[in-house]
Amino acid sequence: MNASTAVTVEGFVAESLVTHGRDPRHLLQHLIRVQQRFSCVPDAAVEALSAALDVTRTQVRAAIAFYAFLHERPRGAFEIRFSDNITDRMLGSRRLIRLLIERLELSGLPAWGRDLIRDDGRVSVGLASCTGMCDQGPALLVNGQAVTNLDAQRVDRIADLVQEGIPLERWPGEFFRVENNIRRHGLLLSNPANDGAALHRLIDEGADDALAEVERSGLRGRGGAGFTTAIKWRFCREAPGIDRYVVCNADEGEPGTFKDRVLLTDYADLVIEGMTVCAGVIGARRGFLYLRGEYRYLLPHLESVLQRRRAEGLLGTMILGRDGFDFDIEIHLGAGAYICGEESALIESLEGKRGVTRKRPPFPVTSGFDDQPTVVNNVETFLAAARVVQWGGYWLRGEGTDQSAGSKILSVSGDCAWPGIYEYPFGTPVHQVLSDCGAENTQAVQISGAAGATLSPADFDRIIAFEDLPTAGSFMIFDDSRDLLDMVRNFAAFFAHESCGFCTPCRVGGALLRNLVEKVAAGQGSEYDLSEMRHIGAVMRQASYCGLGHTAPNHVLNTLDKFPQIYRRRLEREAHTPSFDLDSALSEARALTGRDDIGAHIRAQIPEGSEVSA
């Protein structure tokens, strides 16, 4: 490590500017590189970037403050972040965090936004939102690289490697192995082969024909909202603009979702082909793949696929020899912000800024990247689109339901024998997924991630389809040994942490919900708190500015309806309980005055009705 430390911050920034350019929209990408190299973004880098890119210091600092993986002050030379999704916890991550902390002689426990940093600067331990390794967790990130399948032995070994200062390149390779775990192949997964067939068809039959096939297929977005893909492409194609852009949303931040990771690992060619076809249809010359920071290990692989496709004439200038068909793709990294999966926040982030949602309308199809017409689609959507253009719209319609053509790829995790990737025709009931993955005694399923819906056994006959249970793919299973309040606590903390802070219902409501959930969990809650949770949840749904705030209270409201006992059995008898412990709130005054008389204490409230009023 030492030899390379000699590189000065200024020198490093200068080099980054030479290789990656001075477009102010590359700010975030430069910051990520600096962070990577120096375990923080030192003041000198802020100065240098602000001068070179002509953005204000405040803008640079605002970006650093916004993204969870960027820091103004150094974390450890080994920056360790445990994935803190509920599925990691169910696999024992809390115990492993404690073990590592003990081995590294740190004290306390990391919390959201509070990392433990060792005095010698060697190592820090913190938390990360779901890192997308739920089928092979518990997982962590060390200097941004994913480590999977943690157990006590592995954590022990990591502690040794850190103590000995062994650079990551020399850590055992199996630590970084990420499995695909594809358990059920359907329409899309059964055939990874790709030879540019969709592009050939596009060139042979023309863009109108390609768009007609997408239209015929009824393909709807796989990223959650389910907007009809052909309509999106057509709007973008017809919108006035100087340039057009294609953006692949590979942010995959929804807890419990990891199918895009697998698609980018084994089906990257098809995803890129889908983007290229889209470019041909809408007339775009530039595209971006926005890859979540947690998947940075995929970067070399993806770059090599892009490079190969350029060599094969499937990307770049004059694609397949066609004059004027120029399209190329840049990969942009995220830096740990769930909200950047929301398309307008994603575009802000692509432009190098904080990932704060934009006002809509205008929607990205008319005013997206650089205020130009932009298509944003999920990874799986592009993959399906490539096949649709290759094999025709009816091919997709061959399975699925009325309003949900084709298949859906699920990321299955939690209490089951075979977690992993399952592709099903739309219309498949929940119970079928459960029996295929070997789930037993299932108490609940959280479908479509923390933002999705909580299902009780009464819902297990319902079907996965936009008509009934829409899903972005996350499918987390909880058996009857689990306390579902642990899930609620995890999600409530997640949303409070991930709120971008722009609007009050979500920023404040999320924090209030988290506090109330914690109050109930601590056995200090009352009926009144439950009604407050409902009330705050309803306001968040109604008044939040974007989808994050609209969906953040779902898990609380769903479990209050379907699993009221997880709250009820912890309630105090009173109708209302204080939000803090009254008697301990006098502790400092007692200590300062040395008093301990009866007036120096506040007794617990006597339940209403059992006391004669004064």
Place this chain on the structure above:
Amino acid sequence: MVEKPRVATASLCGCFGCHMSLLDIDERILQLVDLVTFDRTPLTDIKTLGDCDLGLIEGGVANAENVEVLREFRRCCKTLVAVGACAVNGGIPAMRNQFGLAECLRESYCEGIGVHNPGIPNDPEIPLLLNQVHPIHEVVAIDYVLPGCPPSADAIWTFLTELLEGRPIAFPYTQIHFD
């Protein structure tokens, strides 16, 4: 004769500004005493609290006595209202939450300019301060909040008259804009 609704008020950790604002309804106070009977309130100087229909609380919760008074109000009043920024949010007194209690007391009673006989008072007569100042809804359930520092006399009047008449409470814009 139908009994008039009984109203009680208290100032916890506030500046009495909210009570002053209530008095700012001027001659309408005469209408008010026709409409209601005052129970415990600094306006009547009655010190004991009976069963009431309405309780108005000014100020946040800063010491043990505030807790006691507030709980008693909750027990006795059918409807309890947080009046003013201090009751609603903790307000000005909650600015001390930025500092430790020890720091505050030392500054006031030991190290501040012009302090004689330095020492933190510890007479059992004096209620102990809580570590932090809290809004009243963190201690008891409340039914309405009336924000403002203080809420204007007109806003208080609108609130009281509409509540007493059992109407849904709605304020004209001029009463709730603060700029």
